[in-house]
Amino acid sequence: MTSGLLSYLGLCLLITVTPGLDTAVVVRNALRGGTRAGLWTAVGCAAGLFVHAFVVAIGLAGLLLRSQFAFDVVRWGGAVFLVLLGLRSLWVARRPVAPAPGPEQEGGRWGRHAPVVQGLMTNLTNPKATLFFLAALPQFVPVDESGRAVPVAVGLAVIAVLFSLAGLGLVAVGLGRARRWLDSPRARQAQEALLGATLVALGVRVALE
Template structure:
């Protein structure tokens, strides 16, 4: 049984790793929140993203995600809501980049640093940004059944699909956590007002671009 599963599992891990390391909305939000909230903000965002993916994984295993993908009005509603949220986060980043007192003056916390994004808010942003991307539903419904063993005389079992989906979420958490630690390691340099404003502006532009791309892409 183990030998039968090792091949498909290895293939799944390879595909999952390739998808996860490809930069996208989740990566952009994590980087932005690491800059805004430090290591705690980045890790909270990574946990939020993986939580959102876990919800998609369980919804896929229960067949709910397939209903979302099949319903064009519902799919579009989630897509546009998620795209609008990314654009909103991008606009907030641009506002921080252009704010004259960013990182200094009255907006600064003790030590000259800007007030940090609370971990709870970072976690919420991670969850919402991932749940607002219905492409995750389409991705999971097309990917997971290819690697889950078929049940007795029928489709794959709930627990097998859920295990693969939760494994994907765990891999995402580990990758984004590593990303967070790398960014936080040079956090003092990145939080210098000129550098921070440049990165906030770049991240904001990326988030807005990703939001517009999601909104205009065909299912």
């Protein structure tokens, strides 16, 4: 059991330090809105990750994977969301003099909750999170003890979520502190252009996979 847990912790650490869609959105919001916006985005991503893990733990993820149409709807939804965020950044990059609006200002009716919603939506519309838990959890859940299977799976899910939250939180804090040195109009323009192009490219990649 101990060796299995250590293996799972190592897997969670590896996934955490590998940049992905969640990292891109946290970077975007931390640079635009500071540490607070980045941290709330990380919370939203972690919440979405837990939803994926919980669904896998109670056995509903198979419904999504058995339906190619449902899988494609989720995948395309995520791709469109990322492309829209990227296009928004590219649009802002055209105006380097004016301060770039933070996630709260561009969030419309979501207002100050926009970073959480953006993080949540980015993760929920990423089927790869479900695939990860489908591949990982069965390796560490005691299938011969049905009464413990779901509680153990949920516990392992919480561990993965905590790893994700810690890793993304560190990214948010680091970029939030560095933001004051990157706050010139020219630097903001370059940031928005780079982030926008990255998000659009990620969205296109998700759509084509």
